[in-house]
């Protein structure tokens with residue numbers, strides 16, 4: 502008799518994809534507009550809780566992050582993701598375009614469909630996006646970048 506297939510545990514999936522340095526299938530990059538640039542869109546359905554993508558890059562210290570911020574052009578500074586882990590400020594620097602998708606996910610502080618969580622893999626932190634509600638094919642993947650005065654949040658965009 503066929504047993505129902507066990508649904509993968511989202512955290513285990515996140516660990517596997519992080520260890521393999523690979524993005525999962527089911528997403529595409531689209532150019533949105535000149536202000537937002539590119540974004541990541543779902544090509545399939547996801548359920549609340551599913552693991553989506555890792556924000557991949559170099560795991561660096563606060564000092565190295567500040568050094569890179571000093572020399573980077575402003576277009577690259579936006580790829581530095583600073584966070585706290587074990588009480589220390591550290592950073593994932595994703596300025597180098599390695600073809601991964603997590604670095605291209607845009608901000609939405611009003612109605613995001615996923616959330617960034619830090620998971621520990623072999624003692625190291627990995628930044629992973631998990632769905633906070635069901636996601637339909639064609640939806641843009643977004644998360645809340647956090648409470649900061651992000652310049653685009655106060656702009657009123659004219660619809661054509």
Ligand SMILES: C[S@@+](CC[C@H](N)C(=O)[O-])C[C@H]1O[C@@H](n2cnc3c(N)ncnc32)[C@H](O)[C@@H]1O
Pocket residue numbers: 536537538539540579580604605606607608609653
């Ligand atoms: C980590 S990058 C995300 C990928 C970026 N859209 C691109 O094409 O490279 C962050 C930058 O994307 C843009 N961005 C992200 N969320 C946005 C939003 N809600 N509205 C406008 N621009 C946004 C801003 O320029 C921000 O500095």
